[in-house]
Structure formats: C-alpha cells, structure tokens
Amino acid sequence: MSSLQLEASGTSESTDNSSSQTPNRRAPIWEYYEPELVRIDGALKAICKYCGTKLIANRKSGTNSLRTHIAEYCPKVPSDDRNRFVATMKKKPDGPFTFNKHRSRDLMIAWIVRADVAFNKFDDEGFEPWMESLQPTFSGIGRQTIRNDCVAKFERAKIELRSELQSLSSRICFTSDLWTSNQKLGYLCVIAHYIGPDFVLKKKIIAFKDVKYPHTGVAIEEAITTILTDYGIKEKMFTITLDNAANNKTACDLLQESGKQDMLFGGEHLLVRCCAHILTFLCKTV
Ligand SMILES: [Zn+2]
Structure with missing residues (x-):
C-alpha cells in the first residue's frame, strides 16, 4: 500500500485504527482523508486523499490542522471539493431563525x-x-x-445598581469632582468604589448631575446627600475623596455632622484629600 511507504529512512510506519488514541471520525473532514490512519514513529497520522500529506491525527490534537489543510493549503484538492468543505465549516443556526x-x-x-x-x-x-x-x-x-x-x-x-449597592455587606468609598462646562454649567460626578460579593473591586458612576452656581460647601453637601439618599446607601459611606479645596472641606464637615452615628470612627476619617490634586498644585507652584 502506497500510504505505508516510509516518510524518511529510519522511521517506522504501520496502519493503526485500533488504539485508544484513535480519533472519533464522524466529523465531515474525514471524508477528505484516507479511511485508514498510519502510525509513524509512534504518532497517528491521517493521509490527505488528494496530495498524500500526512498530518497528526489523534484525539488530543483535534481536527484543526486537518481542516486547515483542506480549506487552505492542500495543493491538489479540486476547488469544488474545497468550496464544499468550506461551506460545511460555516456555523449553521440551531433552528429556523425567528425575529424578535x-x-x-x-x-x-x-x-x-x-x-x-x-x-x-x-x-x-x-x-x-x-x-x-x-x-x-x-x-x-x-x-x-x-x-x-x-x-x-x-x-x-x-x-439594578441600587439593589446591588444596598445588598452589600461592606462599606463604600466615594470619589467626587466638580467641573464647569464651556457653557458655564457646573457638573458634579460621584463614583462608588466597593468590593463585590465575588471579592472584585468595582467602581460605578452613580451620578452625573448639574449643580447650580455658586459651588459652596453647602451646595456640594446637599447634592451628594441627595444622591446617596436616592440610592439608599448614605449609612454605608466609608470615605470620600475630594480635591483639596475649602468648599470640599466644608461639604465634608457637613456630611460628617449629619451622618456621624452611622460612620466608622464617627466620620473622623471621612475626607480623603486627593493626592493627584495636591501633586498638581505642587508642580504648578514649583
Ligand atoms: Zn492535501
């Protein structure tokens, strides 16, 4: 049998379809290969029906290289056969398509x-x-x-986010900042940082709202309190990181005053001064 010819001197080859390594040959690709596999130096190989190329074929290796050979590389496969095979590779829908x-x-x-x-x-x-x-x-x-x-x-x-935050057994840290848009409108953004039940750190923007001028400490405190009350998470507050500005300090003092009884250490560590903001100022002044 020609398929049993040795690939190179020093190699041993025999037909083998009985081993436990023999792949399951129900996939459409197998009709493009000889029905019998050969064992060359201990490795099972399939022989291309068209060009005689021998490719590794055991259960572990799968059929990817066999499929790629026929779909792309085999120099002798007729184009009709190649197109027919490529068509079988395309994913078929599970059933008739229903528009929803x-x-x-x-x-x-x-x-x-x-x-x-x-x-x-x-x-x-x-x-x-x-x-x-x-x-x-x-x-x-x-x-x-x-x-x-x-x-x-x-x-x-x-x-969904409200119920996720309310069901947390841990506390939540917040970061917040204010911007003025080119239309001279003030915006406040509040982000919640927390560890989820799967112990993965998460951060979610919980509010992005306009805050009227002037941005006093009272106005900022009022806006943040409204947001946290809306989500029902005011008592879960651990820290809030803000720029190192006087109005933010006032806002934090007011937050601490109104929620002291729910806060860790009575809110003593509530305000975290934004390190990046301080560094920016240092660079500007130096
Ligand atoms: Zn081939």
Missing part, C-alpha cells in the same frame, strides 16, 4: 449606548430603508423612540 422585535430593540440600544451614537442619526433618510431591507417589520424607529428606550434602559440599570 424586543430583543433587536434591546441590542440596538446597548450598541447605541456603547458606541455613543447620536439620536438624530435615526432620523436620517437612509436609516429606514436599510432596516426594512433587513427586516420589513422593524420599522418606525425614530429619534424619539430611541431616546425613550435609552432612558428606560438607564432606569432599569439604575434599579
């Missing part, structure tokens, strides 16, 4: 939020014909619908 409008809407919103897509893109005249070409019943989705869906998704995510 709600699932599509949900996935679309997730993409819009992730990719930061502007709502007005959905009023573009090219959008609807494109959607209709994919799924004729998926129409009538304009800017307003998308906006409402995004807000609804935000509300659902907030409820």
